Amino acid sequence: MFIENSINEFIEELSSKNAVPGGGSASALSSSVGTSLIIMVTNLTIGRKKYVEVSDKMQEIKNALEINRDKLTSLIDEDSKGYSAVMDAFKLPKDTEEEKLARTQAIQEALVVAASVPLEIARVSLDSLKYVPYVFENGNINAVSDAKVAAVMLRSGILGAIYNVEINVDSLKNREVADKYIEEINKIREEALRIEKEVVNV
């Protein structure tokens, strides 16, 4: 479990030549951090006199974001597992025709999982990002820069996850699944870029 490691250790592991953790886990971390920053802003808003009118709404948002944050944190480890499974499948024996067939099938099955994990990262991250404009506009004014950092980190989490969907989908033989995934990530990307622009004009 990488998420039980210290930040220092995670950074060290990420830099190493081991393929996991890699860009998918990094994307989930980026979105988990972005989501946490928005939760912080809700925490700095809820119950304050000046923000009494938005307190209930902020509490609702906070509850939803805590679920997203926990999902995204789990996805840091899940992405590494998904990619490890692909590498394991590639190591299967390929001496006989039967083995070759079984290996190809194992690789293809592992690739679907390896693509679906970052797709889930992108989905959950987009859900977090959708709350950012409201919190940015109505939350504690002293935390306005934190909301902006959240927006850019959720953008990286989403785009990073999308690059990981794309790379796995590229090798998929089942083009029906591939096309469905590509269609979904294209929609997510478009929406994410639009929402980020609502919060930060770069």
Added chain:
Amino acid sequence: MFIENSINEFIEELSSKNAVPGGGSASALSSSVGTSLIIMVTNLTIGRKKYVEVSDKMQEIKNALEINRDKLTSLIDEDSKGYSAVMDAFKLPKDTEEEKLARTQAIQEALVVAASVPLEIARVSLDSLKYVPYVFENGNINAVSDAKVAAVMLRSGILGAIYNVEINVDSLKNREVADKYIEEINKIREEALRIEKEVVNV
């Protein structure tokens, strides 16, 4: 030291209503992760037969990036210290005219430090980002998505750091320092956005 904490604990701390760690530390983390991913790509390239022609150059880049990564990881904690000092200064007594003067001066001094730490994050992150196009184009083809994730995470680290420079500079009375910082972050932003586009067409 937040960086000795587990990722789980860091995420928890970030979400809490404590103002530190906040967006500045998150930005340093984003850039540290982005830098680590590019180091991983150099590690997956150096010494491989197919990449023998770029091995020396990749080793050089790796050495430079390891220094940046370690700086950025330290800046996660340093940013929180810088912001804590501003909050401490605000808590100084302000009963007498003398106290008021000393407090204002302490706040102003702390703000310069609190702005200079994210400025350093932005500078080091931009230096990391400058290596990404070369590694992206010449590094191990299997790690191309990791280089793209690195680019977007360095962009967030830089923009996030810039928002933190801006928020601290806003309250600075010394407009000479303020203008100098703003001039530098504007240049960094422009360059960062240009380089990210070389690697990812979003």
